Amino acid sequence: GMAAALPGVVASLTLKPVIGVPLSGAKLDGMDALFSIVQMPSGIPVATVAIDGTKNAAFLAVEIGAVSDKALFEKYKAYREKAAEEIYAKDAKLQAELEK
Missing domain, CATH: 1.20.5 (Single alpha-helices involved in coiled-coils or other helix-helix interfaces)
Incomplete structure (x- = not known):
């Protein structure tokens, strides 16, 4: 689905990096999803890419993996x-x- 809160929930349950991808939808062309993902409380980071930025999310995941x-x-x-x-x-x- 398009649950913008999901990346934050996942991030709160793991110590691994989480990448949130806000998706454009009927409401606010994805701006609501973007704000939902980037406004995480201190200590629960979620990396966030552009609205509908699935390709950059994949590249970011590769960059994270390439560190090690x-x-x-x-x-x-x-x-x-x-x-x-x-x-x-x-x-x-x-x-x-x-x-x-």
């Missing part, structure tokens, strides 16, 4: 380097098209 997993770190580093190269290539292509 060297193989995961290397794979994620390679992914990020490739992504940066693709952005520079797209920029170069766009700049060339704009010069025409």
